[in-house]
Amino acid sequence: MDLDFEVVELGEANHPEAGDTAPDFTRPLVNDEFWEDVSLSALCAESDGPVVLVFHAMDGAFPAxxxxxxIRDRGWHQDATVVGVSISSPYEHKTLLEERDIEGDHQLYSDPANDVAESYGIAMELDGMAGIAEPRPAVFVLDGERTVEYAWVAQQWPDFPDYDTVEAQL
Known part of the structure; x- marks a missing residue:
């Protein structure tokens, strides 16, 4: 198959596993109307079901x-609170929510410094972009106390989660 991009092996990641408590953080959480600083612990505590934390490439990149x-087509928001995390700004997140037609169903954390990915052990530097890092693709399913019920972290770029396996966790 002739790809327009190179597949890159990412190596090991030191990320939270099932049974661990996910690191807490507070960042701007963007929805279709506004954004405000919200901690992950507050989001998990207020959720009626599991929280699916989706680390993704910057908005506009084909993997995102x-x-x-x-995720939209599978309707994960019907069974869980689905939130994304990337290095994109709140303004870029609002555009992604509109363009992907996921307004009202999902929210996105803005983490331009990539500190959240660092705390989760999944930061990766971008080839050819000095000083720019973003999270490697990852999905964590969390309960109300931030206990990791399921963890998937990409071993190569690009890579995508097994959506059926995530759905089985929900």
Missing amino acids: TYVWNE
């Missing part, structure tokens, strides 16, 4: 578009 189209 593909992941959010798939």
